[in-house]
Amino acid sequence: MIKFLLNIDRRIIFILVLLALIIPLKSQIFNMPVKPTSTVEKIYKKIESLSQGSIFLLSSDYDPQSRAELYPMHIALLRHCFRKNIKVISMTHWIYGVGIAEEALKKASAEYNKKDGEDYVFLGWKPGFAMLIIGMGQDLYSAYPTDYYGKNTRDIPMLKNVASLRDIDYMIDLAAGATIEPWIIYGSDVYKFEMGAGCTAISAPDMYPFMQTKQLNGLLGGMKGAADYETLLEKGTLVGENLTLEEKTNLAREAMRPLTAVHLLIIILVIMCNILYLLTREKK
């Protein structure tokens, strides 16, 4: 029996994982309350503290491969900003991220009847990375003479008082790769604006040191970070305020049930494998 279990076909484990993912999606099994973590709460509270008309920069540096993890938090952040009438500047350092950044901005702005140029601006993609951040810090209009749609940035009403990164009230980088560090190094540390970040789960542990140094004020790590933010957003809804159908669509929280189930399965498998290993070692 031990030998059979130790040599089990990996495809059987794949099927178990698949079942652990599909069953909770269809039913309400593993429906547990989502308790927001303090790192997510800090970002939420910071955006809550911003006054109407504040300037929020959102750099969505990810592509379709990381959409599953970062798009839910992208939408949640935009909804929060538009709900509070905060002006949003959206951009991306990733060439393949243009489509997603535009889609998220259009979706969230349509829900709150926000207008391009007045309530939000989409700067699109531009090469340069660190050089672009430095350029934005020196003169935003020179770094981006036009927005994504070709409009002159000097003529955009929303950008009238935003000459450089120093005029940003808060900034979040949604990163699938190593873009958070350059934003800290060349952006927030040099031009002195407060910054938070959202990233894929795999890179979240590397970001914790930046929170100890307060170079990041908060962090949304992977799907759990997005689910936490959705929970806070729903809790923060005023009594009597009706959520739209779109706002009720919690992309990340829906994924928490299968995520819990599959994590439980993997923990069981890891413990079982270790016990079997110890048993076979004793026999030897």
Add this chain to the structure above:
Amino acid sequence: MTPEKNNKTIDTILLIIFVAFLLGINIFLFSGKYLHFDTQGVGIVVAAFLTLAMYSFLYKDNPLFKIAEHIFVGIGMGMGVVLTWLQVIKPLLYKPLIRHAIFDNTPGTPDYILIVPMILGIFMFARLYGKTSWLSRWSFAFIVGGGAGIGIPVIINSLILKQLEPSLQPIFVDWVVTWQSINILLILVGTISVLIYFFFSLPHKGTIGGISRIGIWFLMISFGATFGYTVMGRMSLIIQRIQFLLTDWLHIIK
């Protein structure tokens, strides 16, 4: 029949069943008006096929996976070329400079300073031909020199000096132990023990060996945390795909 031939026959049968299953499901979805025969409907079917084709690799390498893999690489490459032309070369080089050289009646004056980066950019392609490959070193020298000059001072500030601060905090304030004291102590012990683990100029014996062992424990805990997060990340990707298949494609979940 040899076992190898037998396996091949089983694989071929499974492949035919899989394709027939996909065809049958899609015919049902279109005829039952679950999907409309428009760009969105066809797009969902294509996305569902590519998703399943990619995941078929979990069984074993097969022609469907290869088709999906090549489509992915081709589309990625094509999209990259188009976006680079539309968002880099056209607005930053063609419009302000090259267009003026081709057409006489172009409004405005050409931006001649762009000739320098354009030439440096062309030099990068010189690597493709052995005799001229040395020209690319000028471009690389510009990138490395400029990058180092701009990067080194700010990187030292942000990634070394600022990162040192949490390790240099006082552990006790007025000799009162708080949770913060424990955190600072853990950071201090972790930093020193891991640094000693990677210090190979002394043999890891005695006190040095003991401290480096503590360093190994810190590293193991950090690897465990990273592994846990990696599992969450990878599972999030598959959950999103399954949500797409069950919701947008099959309409099993509303």
